[in-house]
Amino acid sequence: xxxxxxxxxxxxxxxxxxxxxxxxxxxxxxxxxxxxxxxxxxxxxxxxxxxxxxxxxxxxxxxxxxxxxxxxxxxxxxxxxxxxxxxxxxxxxxxxxxxxxxxxxxxxx
Amino acid sequence: xxxxxxxxxxxxxxxxxxxxxxxxxxxxxxxxxxxxxxxxxxxxxxxxxxxxxxxxxxxxxxxxxxxxxxxxxxxxxxxxxxxxxxxxxxxxxxxxxxxxxxxxxxxxxxxxxxxxxxxxxxxxxxxxxxxxxxxxxxxxxxxxxxxxxxxxxxxxxxxxxxxxxxxxxxxxxxx
Numbered sequence: 001x002x003x004x005x006x007x008x009x010x011x012x013x014x015x016x017x018x019x020x021x022x023x024x025x026x027x028x029x030x031x032x033x034x035x036x037x038x039x040x041x042x043x044x045x046x047x048x049x050x051x052x053x054x055x056x057x058x059x060x061x062x063x064x065x066x067x068x069x070x071x072x073x074x075x076x077x078x079x080x081x082x083x084x085x086x087x088x089x090x091x092x093x094x095x096x097x098x099x100x101x102x103x104x105x106x107x108x109x
Numbered sequence: 110x111x112x113x114x115x116x117x118x119x120x121x122x123x124x125x126x127x128x129x130x131x132x133x134x135x136x137x138x139x140x141x142x143x144x145x146x147x148x149x150x151x152x153x154x155x156x157x158x159x160x161x162x163x164x165x166x167x168x169x170x171x172x173x174x175x176x177x178x179x180x181x182x183x184x185x186x187x188x189x190x191x192x193x194x195x196x197x198x199x200x201x202x203x204x205x206x207x208x209x210x211x212x213x214x215x216x217x218x219x220x221x222x223x224x225x226x227x228x229x230x231x232x233x234x235x236x237x238x239x240x241x242x243x244x245x246x247x248x249x250x251x252x253x254x255x256x257x258x259x260x261x262x263x264x265x266x267x268x269x270x271x272x273x274x275x276x277x278x279x280x281x282x283x284x
Binding site: 010011012013014015016017018019021022023024025026027028029030032033034035036038039041042043045046049052053056057059060061062063065066068069071072073075076077078079080081082083084086087088089090091093094099 | 116119120123127130131134135137138143146147150153154157160161164165166168169172173176177180181184185188189191192202206207209210211213214215217218221222225226231232233234235236237238241242246247250251254255258262265266268269270272273274276277279
Protein backbone atom coordinates (compact mmCIF):
# COMPACT_ATOMS: atom_id res chain seq x y z
CA UNK A 1 0.00 0.00 0.00
CA UNK A 2 2.80 2.44 0.82
CA UNK A 3 4.66 1.81 -2.40
CA UNK A 4 1.43 2.20 -4.30
CA UNK A 5 0.73 5.64 -2.93
CA UNK A 6 4.26 7.00 -2.94
CA UNK A 7 4.42 6.82 -6.69
CA UNK A 8 1.10 8.45 -7.33
CA UNK A 9 1.78 11.94 -6.10
CA UNK A 10 2.38 13.60 -9.42
CA UNK A 11 -0.93 15.41 -9.63
CA UNK A 12 -0.61 19.21 -9.41
CA UNK A 13 -2.16 20.86 -6.38
CA UNK A 14 -4.10 23.18 -8.69
CA UNK A 15 -6.05 20.29 -10.16
CA UNK A 16 -7.22 19.21 -6.74
CA UNK A 17 -8.26 22.79 -5.90
CA UNK A 18 -10.17 23.10 -9.17
CA UNK A 19 -11.91 19.75 -8.66
CA UNK A 20 -13.07 20.79 -5.18
CA UNK A 21 -14.13 24.21 -6.47
CA UNK A 22 -16.24 22.58 -9.18
CA UNK A 23 -17.97 20.29 -6.69
CA UNK A 24 -18.55 23.19 -4.29
CA UNK A 25 -20.04 25.29 -7.10
CA UNK A 26 -22.31 22.38 -8.06
CA UNK A 27 -23.50 22.26 -4.44
CA UNK A 28 -24.23 26.00 -4.43
CA UNK A 29 -26.13 25.69 -7.72
CA UNK A 30 -28.12 22.79 -6.29
CA UNK A 31 -29.17 24.86 -3.29
CA UNK A 32 -30.31 27.64 -5.60
CA UNK A 33 -32.21 25.71 -8.28
CA UNK A 34 -34.14 23.14 -6.24
CA UNK A 35 -37.26 23.61 -4.15
CA UNK A 36 -37.29 20.23 -2.44
CA UNK A 37 -35.88 20.64 1.08
CA UNK A 38 -34.20 17.22 1.11
CA UNK A 39 -32.37 17.83 -2.17
CA UNK A 40 -31.18 21.20 -0.84
CA UNK A 41 -29.86 19.36 2.20
CA UNK A 42 -28.02 16.91 -0.05
CA UNK A 43 -26.41 19.81 -1.92
CA UNK A 44 -25.14 21.14 1.41
CA UNK A 45 -23.61 17.71 2.03
CA UNK A 46 -21.86 17.95 -1.35
CA UNK A 47 -20.33 21.29 -0.36
CA UNK A 48 -19.17 19.86 2.99
CA UNK A 49 -17.51 16.94 1.24
CA UNK A 50 -15.71 19.15 -1.27
CA UNK A 51 -14.19 21.12 1.60
CA UNK A 52 -13.27 17.89 3.41
CA UNK A 53 -11.39 16.62 0.38
CA UNK A 54 -9.54 19.93 -0.02
CA UNK A 55 -8.51 19.90 3.66
CA UNK A 56 -7.16 16.38 3.23
CA UNK A 57 -5.23 17.40 0.11
CA UNK A 58 -3.62 20.35 1.87
CA UNK A 59 -2.86 18.15 4.86
CA UNK A 60 -1.04 15.68 2.61
CA UNK A 61 0.65 18.53 0.75
CA UNK A 62 1.99 20.16 3.90
CA UNK A 63 2.76 16.88 5.65
CA UNK A 64 0.68 17.98 8.65
CA UNK A 65 -1.81 15.59 10.25
CA UNK A 66 -3.89 18.40 11.77
CA UNK A 67 -5.94 18.82 8.60
CA UNK A 68 -7.01 15.19 8.64
CA UNK A 69 -8.02 15.43 12.30
CA UNK A 70 -10.13 18.47 11.35
CA UNK A 71 -11.81 16.44 8.61
CA UNK A 72 -12.63 13.78 11.20
CA UNK A 73 -14.28 16.42 13.41
CA UNK A 74 -16.18 17.84 10.44
CA UNK A 75 -17.55 14.37 9.71
CA UNK A 76 -18.75 13.98 13.31
CA UNK A 77 -20.36 17.41 13.06
CA UNK A 78 -21.99 16.50 9.73
CA UNK A 79 -23.55 13.41 11.29
CA UNK A 80 -25.09 15.53 14.08
CA UNK A 81 -26.21 18.15 11.56
CA UNK A 82 -27.92 15.56 9.37
CA UNK A 83 -29.77 14.04 12.32
CA UNK A 84 -31.15 17.39 13.51
CA UNK A 85 -31.80 18.71 10.01
CA UNK A 86 -33.72 15.66 8.88
CA UNK A 87 -35.87 15.72 12.00
CA UNK A 88 -36.66 19.38 11.28
CA UNK A 89 -37.61 18.35 7.72
CA UNK A 90 -39.90 15.64 9.10
CA UNK A 91 -41.52 18.28 11.33
CA UNK A 92 -42.03 20.61 8.36
CA UNK A 93 -43.62 17.78 6.41
CA UNK A 94 -45.99 16.98 9.28
CA UNK A 95 -47.09 20.58 9.59
CA UNK A 96 -47.38 21.57 5.93
CA UNK A 97 -47.71 18.23 4.11
CA UNK A 98 -45.08 19.16 1.57
CA UNK A 99 -41.37 19.74 1.35
CA UNK A 100 -41.64 22.79 -0.87
CA UNK A 101 -39.49 25.49 0.69
CA UNK A 102 -41.70 28.21 -0.77
CA UNK A 103 -44.39 27.12 1.70
CA UNK A 104 -42.07 28.36 4.41
CA UNK A 105 -42.62 31.91 3.17
CA UNK A 106 -45.36 31.91 5.74
CA UNK A 107 -42.73 32.40 8.42
CA UNK A 108 -42.59 36.03 7.31
CA UNK A 109 -46.12 36.82 8.48
CA UNK B 110 10.04 1.78 -16.91
CA UNK B 111 7.68 -0.05 -14.63
CA UNK B 112 7.48 2.83 -12.16
CA UNK B 113 6.74 5.24 -15.00
CA UNK B 114 3.87 3.09 -16.23
CA UNK B 115 2.59 3.01 -12.69
CA UNK B 116 2.57 6.80 -12.47
CA UNK B 117 0.71 7.13 -15.75
CA UNK B 118 -1.91 4.58 -14.69
CA UNK B 119 -2.47 6.32 -11.38
CA UNK B 120 -2.64 9.80 -12.88
CA UNK B 121 -5.24 8.68 -15.35
CA UNK B 122 -7.07 6.96 -12.49
CA UNK B 123 -7.20 10.29 -10.64
CA UNK B 124 -8.59 12.16 -13.63
CA UNK B 125 -11.13 9.43 -14.34
CA UNK B 126 -12.36 9.42 -10.73
CA UNK B 127 -12.46 13.24 -10.72
CA UNK B 128 -14.59 13.15 -13.85
CA UNK B 129 -16.93 10.62 -12.20
CA UNK B 130 -17.20 12.80 -9.08
CA UNK B 131 -18.28 15.81 -11.12
CA UNK B 132 -20.67 13.76 -13.26
CA UNK B 133 -22.43 12.18 -10.27
CA UNK B 134 -22.55 15.52 -8.42
CA UNK B 135 -24.30 17.05 -11.44
CA UNK B 136 -26.71 14.14 -11.55
CA UNK B 137 -27.52 14.66 -7.85
CA UNK B 138 -28.82 18.16 -8.41
CA UNK B 139 -30.44 17.61 -11.81
CA UNK B 140 -32.35 14.34 -11.32
CA UNK B 141 -36.05 14.85 -10.74
CA UNK B 142 -36.66 11.96 -8.36
CA UNK B 143 -35.26 12.49 -4.82
CA UNK B 144 -34.49 8.76 -4.47
CA UNK B 145 -32.29 8.92 -7.57
CA UNK B 146 -30.59 11.97 -6.07
CA UNK B 147 -29.73 10.01 -2.94
CA UNK B 148 -28.37 7.09 -4.96
CA UNK B 149 -26.17 9.40 -7.05
CA UNK B 150 -25.02 11.08 -3.84
CA UNK B 151 -23.89 7.66 -2.56
CA UNK B 152 -21.88 7.19 -5.78
CA UNK B 153 -20.35 10.66 -5.36
CA UNK B 154 -19.28 9.81 -1.83
CA UNK B 155 -17.81 6.55 -3.09
CA UNK B 156 -15.62 8.45 -5.56
CA UNK B 157 -14.54 10.70 -2.68
CA UNK B 158 -13.52 7.59 -0.75
CA UNK B 159 -11.33 6.59 -3.70
CA UNK B 160 -9.77 10.07 -3.66
CA UNK B 161 -8.92 9.60 0.03
CA UNK B 162 -7.32 6.23 -0.72
CA UNK B 163 -5.26 7.81 -3.51
CA UNK B 164 -4.04 10.40 -0.99
CA UNK B 165 -3.08 7.56 1.39
CA UNK B 166 -5.56 8.92 3.97
CA UNK B 167 -6.75 5.43 4.85
CA UNK B 168 -8.41 6.35 8.12
CA UNK B 169 -10.49 9.07 6.47
CA UNK B 170 -11.37 6.72 3.62
CA UNK B 171 -12.80 4.18 6.05
CA UNK B 172 -14.59 6.84 8.12
CA UNK B 173 -16.03 8.43 4.98
CA UNK B 174 -17.21 5.02 3.81
CA UNK B 175 -18.87 4.14 7.12
CA UNK B 176 -20.26 7.50 8.22
CA UNK B 177 -21.33 9.03 4.92
CA UNK B 178 -22.17 6.05 2.76
CA UNK B 179 -23.52 4.05 5.67
CA UNK B 180 -25.15 6.18 8.32
CA UNK B 181 -26.03 9.45 6.62
CA UNK B 182 -27.30 7.91 3.40
CA UNK B 183 -29.46 5.39 5.25
CA UNK B 184 -30.92 8.32 7.19
CA UNK B 185 -31.70 10.20 3.96
CA UNK B 186 -33.26 7.16 2.32
CA UNK B 187 -35.36 6.37 5.41
CA UNK B 188 -36.72 9.90 5.56
CA UNK B 189 -37.58 9.89 1.86
CA UNK B 190 -39.30 6.51 2.12
CA UNK B 191 -41.02 7.54 5.36
CA UNK B 192 -42.45 10.70 3.82
CA UNK B 193 -43.36 8.77 0.66
CA UNK B 194 -41.60 11.23 -1.61
CA UNK B 195 -40.43 8.80 -4.27
CA UNK B 196 -42.44 10.41 -7.01
CA UNK B 197 -41.66 13.13 -9.51
CA UNK B 198 -44.20 15.65 -8.30
CA UNK B 199 -41.81 18.28 -7.11
CA UNK B 200 -42.85 21.82 -8.00
CA UNK B 201 -40.14 23.39 -10.13
CA UNK B 202 -38.83 26.90 -10.00
CA UNK B 203 -39.28 29.32 -12.85
CA UNK B 204 -36.87 29.04 -15.76
CA UNK B 205 -35.51 32.53 -15.14
CA UNK B 206 -34.64 31.67 -11.56
CA UNK B 207 -32.97 28.43 -12.69
CA UNK B 208 -30.85 30.17 -15.31
CA UNK B 209 -29.90 32.90 -12.84
CA UNK B 210 -28.89 30.22 -10.29
CA UNK B 211 -26.71 28.38 -12.79
CA UNK B 212 -25.08 31.65 -13.83
CA UNK B 213 -24.48 32.49 -10.17
CA UNK B 214 -22.86 29.13 -9.49
CA UNK B 215 -20.75 29.52 -12.62
CA UNK B 216 -19.61 32.97 -11.48
CA UNK B 217 -18.51 31.55 -8.12
CA UNK B 218 -16.59 28.78 -9.91
CA UNK B 219 -14.99 31.27 -12.31
CA UNK B 220 -13.89 33.47 -9.41
CA UNK B 221 -12.27 30.60 -7.52
CA UNK B 222 -10.57 29.17 -10.61
CA UNK B 223 -9.29 32.60 -11.66
CA UNK B 224 -7.85 33.26 -8.20
CA UNK B 225 -6.17 29.85 -8.23
CA UNK B 226 -4.69 30.65 -11.63
CA UNK B 227 -3.52 34.04 -10.35
CA UNK B 228 -1.86 32.34 -7.39
CA UNK B 229 0.19 30.32 -9.81
CA UNK B 230 1.27 27.46 -7.56
CA UNK B 231 1.36 24.20 -9.41
CA UNK B 232 3.71 21.91 -7.55
CA UNK B 233 2.61 18.29 -7.38
CA UNK B 234 1.17 16.99 -4.14
CA UNK B 235 4.05 15.03 -2.64
CA UNK B 236 3.54 12.97 0.47
CA UNK B 237 6.28 14.14 2.82
CA UNK B 238 5.45 11.49 5.38
CA UNK B 239 3.91 8.42 3.82
CA UNK B 240 2.15 7.18 6.97
CA UNK B 241 0.43 10.52 7.59
CA UNK B 242 -3.11 9.28 7.18
CA UNK B 243 -2.74 5.89 8.83
CA UNK B 244 -4.68 5.09 11.96
CA UNK B 245 -1.52 4.68 14.02
CA UNK B 246 -0.28 8.19 13.29
CA UNK B 247 -3.66 9.96 13.36
CA UNK B 248 -4.62 8.28 16.63
CA UNK B 249 -1.55 9.73 18.34
CA UNK B 250 -2.47 13.23 17.17
CA UNK B 251 -6.16 12.82 17.95
CA UNK B 252 -5.71 11.53 21.49
CA UNK B 253 -2.77 13.79 22.29
CA UNK B 254 -3.15 17.27 20.93
CA UNK B 255 -6.87 17.09 20.20
CA UNK B 256 -8.14 15.19 23.24
CA UNK B 257 -10.38 18.00 24.53
CA UNK B 258 -12.11 18.68 21.17
CA UNK B 259 -12.64 14.93 20.82
CA UNK B 260 -14.45 14.77 24.15
CA UNK B 261 -16.47 17.90 23.34
CA UNK B 262 -17.57 16.34 20.05
CA UNK B 263 -19.08 13.46 22.02
CA UNK B 264 -21.15 16.08 23.88
CA UNK B 265 -22.19 17.55 20.52
CA UNK B 266 -23.33 14.15 19.23
CA UNK B 267 -25.26 13.50 22.43
CA UNK B 268 -27.08 16.84 22.27
CA UNK B 269 -27.82 16.25 18.57
CA UNK B 270 -29.34 12.88 19.44
CA UNK B 271 -31.52 14.40 22.15
CA UNK B 272 -32.56 17.21 19.84
CA UNK B 273 -33.44 14.86 16.98
CA UNK B 274 -35.57 12.65 19.23
CA UNK B 275 -37.29 15.71 20.72
CA UNK B 276 -38.05 17.20 17.30
CA UNK B 277 -39.14 14.04 15.52
CA UNK B 278 -41.51 12.65 18.15
CA UNK B 279 -45.11 13.61 17.71
CA UNK B 280 -46.39 16.37 19.91
CA UNK B 281 -49.17 14.66 21.85
CA UNK B 282 -50.58 17.80 23.44
CA UNK B 283 -51.41 19.39 20.09
CA UNK B 284 -52.75 16.26 18.41
